[in-house]
Structures are given as structure tokens and as C-alpha cells.
Amino acid sequence: MSTLTADSARASLEALRTEISKAVVGQDPAVTGLVVALLCRGHVLLEGVPGVAKTLLVRALSAALELDTKRVQFTPDLMPSDVTGSLVYDAHSAEFSFQPGPVFTNLLLADEINRTPPKTQASLLEAMEERQVTVDGTPRPLPDPFLVAATQNPVEYEGTYPLPEAQLDRFLLKLTVPLPDRQDEIDILTRHADGFSPRDLDAAGLRPVASAADLDAARAAVAKTTVSPEVTSYIVDICRATRESPSLSLGVSPRGATALLSTSRAWAWLTGRDYVTPDDVKALALPTLRHRVQLRPEAEMEGVSADSVINAVLAHLPVPR
Numbered sequence: 001m002s003t004l005t006a007d008s009a010r011a012s013l014e015a016l017r018t019e020i021s022k023a024v025v026g027q028d029p030a031v032t033g034l035v036v037a038l039l040c041r042g043h044v045l046l047e048g049v050p051g052v053a054k055t056l057l058v059r060a061l062s063a064a065l066e067l068d069t070k071r072v073q074f075t076p077d078l079m080p081s082d083v084t085g086s087l088v089y090d091a092h093s094a095e096f097s098f099q100p101g102p103v104f105t106n107l108l109l110a111d112e113i114n115r116t117p118p119k120t121q122a123s124l125l126e127a128m129e130e131r132q133v134t135v136d137g138t139p140r141p142l143p144d145p146f147l148v149a150a151t152q153n154p155v156e157y158e159g160t161y162p163l164p165e166a167q168l169d170r171f172l173l174k175l176t177v178p179l180p181d182r183q184d185e186i187d188i189l190t191r192h193a194d195g196f197s198p199r200d201l202d203a204a205g206l207r208p209v210a211s212a213a214d215l216d217a218a219r220a221a222v223a224k225t226t227v228s229p230e231v232t233s234y235i236v237d238i239c240r241a242t243r244e245s246p247s248l249s250l251g252v253s254p255r256g257a258t259a260l261l262s263t264s265r266a267w268a269w270l271t272g273r274d275y276v277t278p279d280d281v282k283a284l285a286l287p288t289l290r291h292r293v294q295l296r297p298e299a300e301m302e303g304v305s306a307d308s309v310i311n312a313v314l315a316h317l318p319v320p321r
Helices: 003-020 028-039 054-065 080-084 118-130 182-193 212-223 229-243 254-270 278-289 297-301 306-316
Strands: 044-047 069-073 085-090 095-100 107-111 132-135 138-141 147-152 173-176 248-250
Touching: 003 028, 003 054, 003 212, 003 254, 028 044, 028 054, 028 147, 028 173, 028 212, 028 254, 028 278, 044 054, 054 069, 054 107, 054 147, 080 085, 080 118, 080 132, 085 132, 095 138, 118 132, 118 147, 173 278, 212 254, 229 254, 229 278, 229 306, 254 278, 278 306
Parallel strands: 044 147, 044 173, 069 107, 107 147
Antiparallel strands: 085 095, 132 138
16 A cells, blocks of 8 residues: 555544534544544444534544444343344245344444343344344355444433443443533524524535545555564553452453553544554543443442553553663
């Protein structure tokens, strides 16, 4: 691949952020996280209280990326077949034919995923991990690219079913979408007063600025980003330190370590380098690892958070020079 192709792909993906900001104010870390996940073929869990533009963020991304997108509102009565699709009897041919569900898309917005029971949550597991759906014994491949962007309300909200560890581990990143600061909130209200409607992104001027071809070129360039043995050892040491933390009952698995390697490479490439530094690892440690650890009940009662444990690990571990 020529340098020009890699550079133009990077420019297109950087233009994504500018384009999304036409609809979403002040959520740059979440936008960057979604781009990193696309580069790594990973999935994203967006957590925040209702009304902080989680759904709008994903819709704006799909509008700026020229990708097919579908949305599923997860509710307590949603069935697995409502997500994956099912066999439907055709009276004319006297045969069953497969009716694809909304999971057959490039960008699946799984809205409020923790409001549906575990059986339906699990229907996404095969799709996320194997990139296929098996119905009646027949595996059916999903399109490429394929990304699940799931939103969830913080777990203390009523009527939620916390995602099990095995499913949380399938998400490459867990991004927190915070309440906007005062100036951002003023900007949001000003836009609405000027006629902005979150339901009409065309009117907001959102246009496709990157394509699946840009994404392919970018992924090939990320795969060539070099990681020194020192940085690889640093990633392993971070993950091993979480397993020894007295505040955690569950540390980061080797899958989490490989995820941190992938996200650090993508971030290094996005920032214009063809090698990974320890700072890249630090920058992606929280979103890549926070959902892969489990706090001990006593630590939780003392107000310890997963983020604070990971930050403490990063603060104490020697950084390779």
C-alpha cells in the first residue's frame, strides 16, 4: 500500500470527528473511541445517563461513514430472534426461508442493552465474536465492516440486567459518555434554538466523509504499526498487576491484554506514528480495561472504582524508556 493511501485514509478518519461534531457537542473521547474500535474490528459499550447523546453519537457516525446502520431498542420482552432473524414459512413455496434480523448490517446500535434479559443479550455473543449468526444449524456470515455499538444506562438504574463478564469481555472498549460541561451545554441549547433537530442529520449538514475503502486502507496501515518488546512487556505487566490488586476479584485476562495492544496500535497510527509508545498504552488503558475487571464488594463499599484501580496500577508501574 502506498503512503498516500494510508495518509489519505487517516485524513478521512480525522474528518469524521469534525463531521460528527456538527451533531454532537463535546464528546471527542467517545468519537475517538468509536474510530479506534472500527480500526480494530471491535465493539463498543457506551455508558451514560439518559439524554447525553449516546444514540445520536452512533447515528452521526454512521451518517459520516456511509455505512448501513440499524437500531434495536432492547426491552424486557425482546426475543433473540428479534435480533438475529428467524425462519419464516412461505405458504406459496411450502418452505421455510430465512428472514434476516437487524444484526445483518455494518453498524448495529443496540440501544439500552442492559434492559433486556440475559437470553437476548447472549444472542449478540456469536455475532460479536464469530461475525456470523447460526439459525437452525446454518451459519450465516455478517457483512464487513461490522460493529456493535451498545448503549447502557449506569447499572444502578432500575430495570436493568447487568451484562455478564463473558459478554462484557467481548466489547473492545467501554466508553463513558459524561454530562456536558457548562459551555458545551450552552452550545447544545443554542443549536436547538437555531433549529437543529437530532432526528434530521441531513439538515444539520452531515455528509459521508469516509468510506469502507478508507477503513480497509487504514486497517492495513494499523497492522504495520510496530510494537517494541519493551512496550509489549509493559502491556503484559499492566494486565498482570490488575490480577494481583487487592481491590479486584477479577483481573484483566490475556484477551484484555491483546485488546490493549490493538487499541494502542490504532491510536498510535491515528496520531501519525508507525510505532507504539508507552503513552499510547496509557491513553487507551482505561477504556480498554475498565469493563474487564471486577471489584471486590468491600472495595466497592469503600467507593473504589475500576478506573481508580487501573490508574493506581499505571502510576506504580515503571514506564519503559
